[in-house]
Amino acid sequence: MNRPPALRVPLLDLKPQYEAIAPRVREVLEAVCASQQFILGPQVKTLEARIAAYAQCRHGIGVSSGTDALLLALMALGIGAGDAVITSPYTFFATAGTIARAGARPLFCDIEPDTFNVSAEAVSRLLERDCERRDGELIHRPTGLRVKALMPVHLYGQLCDMTALMDLARRFGLKVIEDAAQAIGARDAEGRHAGSFGDVGCFSFFPTKNLGAFGDAGMCVAQDAALAEHMEVLRVHGGKPKYHHAFIGGNFRIDELQAAVLNIKLDYLEDWSAKRALNARYYDQAFERKSLEAVRTPVARPGHHHIYNQYIVRVRDRDALREHLSANGVGTEIYYPIPLHLQRCFAYLGHAPGDFPQSERAAQETLALPIYPELTEQQLQYVVDTLAAFYSAGAGAASARA
Numbered sequence: 001m002n003r004p005p006a007l008r009v010p011l012l013d014l015k016p017q018y019e020a021i022a023p024r025v026r027e028v029l030e031a032v033c034a035s036q037q038f039i040l041g042p043q044v045k046t047l048e049a050r051i052a053a054y055a056q057c058r059h060g061i062g063v064s065s066g067t068d069a070l071l072l073a074l075m076a077l078g079i080g081a082g083d084a085v086i087t088s089p090y091t092f093f094a095t096a097g098t099i100a101r102a103g104a105r106p107l108f109c110d111i112e113p114d115t116f117n118v119s120a121e122a123v124s125r126l127l128e129r130d131c132e133r134r135d136g137e138l139i140h141r142p143t144g145l146r147v148k149a150l151m152p153v154h155l156y157g158q159l160c161d162m163t164a165l166m167d168l169a170r171r172f173g174l175k176v177i178e179d180a181a182q183a184i185g186a187r188d189a190e191g192r193h194a195g196s197f198g199d200v201g202c203f204s205f206f207p208t209k210n211l212g213a214f215g216d217a218g219m220c221v222a223q224d225a226a227l228a229e230h231m232e233v234l235r236v237h238g239g240k241p242k243y244h245h246a247f248i249g250g251n252f253r254i255d256e257l258q259a260a261v262l263n264i265k266l267d268y269l270e271d272w273s274a275k276r277a278l279n280a281r282y283y284d285q286a287f288e289r290k291s292l293e294a295v296r297t298p299v300a301r302p303g304h305h306h307i308y309n310q311y312i313v314r315v316r317d318r319d320a321l322r323e324h325l326s327a328n329g330v331g332t333e334i335y336y337p338i339p340l341h342l343q344r345c346f347a348y349l350g351h352a353p354g355d356f357p358q359s360e361r362a363a364q365e366t367l368a369l370p371i372y373p374e375l376t377e378q379q380l381q382y383v384v385d386t387l388a389a390f391y392s393a394g395a396g397a398a399s400a401r402a
């Protein structure tokens, strides 16, 4: 590749979005600066109420990041040493990282190959086959740990099979913490929102998420007033009243400045997510027209509202394709190259390659394509054509023959 690319399509470009709302954002930032009220002020209160309502929940607790939302939820539910939490090995690190930081053990279940979300069947198998009731507690036989909770991840912006998972959770008495970091506004066929199913729903406002702050921020949502209040107390070191500590919490506060930005951006979220879905439809149809055997487009569950935080294709010769796309100006990413059960820091869990074959295959075969709302049709078509050219040139055929 000596010629410069005909077009550049970055994986994500936040600048056009900012340009469109810059005057409104600057105005609220200026107002917060003028007030000099930076901690848990009116912008935070407003954002908490609005996000909770949007997610069909009663309470919102603004926190410092999506990671801290997960950690706070685990702490508030009293999950720690001697406990185990069921989750997916095919997710961002924070999902299992926070379980381990809380002192508990992640118990992995493999994913569905089509949606990449944790398989309710695999969870059911683990509960039925490897767990038993002892003195009113659910014990994971191989480790002797108490199974306390389920942490499903709505990966890429599509809900897990929450009907099946909530049914299992009720049957086995498990708490449910939804990792909805990538899924704000996603809903199932009945219109039920991500974050509204479990005891706590956790959102991230990391800049790359559909609703992104100007830095780190997150939120916990909940229906139960007592649990919400407990999270509020733990958010400020467990002090209530101030300087009186019945609990050990942390500093998990969201910034007033971030809340101000998010209050503006929230007005546009539905529109932005709808544009992502339109881009996804464009790709789906364009790839179908090319009928590329080597490319499988993402599967959206019928009736679900998928918010496409990522558009993930499963492809042949993934790494070579990625290089080809990069050389031609198309940005991509691999979410995620190493499933969590094979991460070095989790070696103590004793897993080996082959333990979760669907997660391992996904880690080798998937690629995220640019999907952000402001992409032009020309850019979308360029991504499709560039990808198709890779396979028609035979570059992708080598490994198929081998």
Ligand SMILES: *Cc1c(COP(=O)(O)O)cnc(C)c1O
Pocket (backbone or CB within 6 Å): 065, 066, 067, 068, 091, 092, 094, 095, 153, 179, 181, 182, 204, 205, 206, 216, 217, 218
């Ligand atoms: C982004 C993300 C998180 C963590 O959120 P941060 O705000 O970056 O701390 C957790 N889980 C998943 C699935 C994520 O995508």
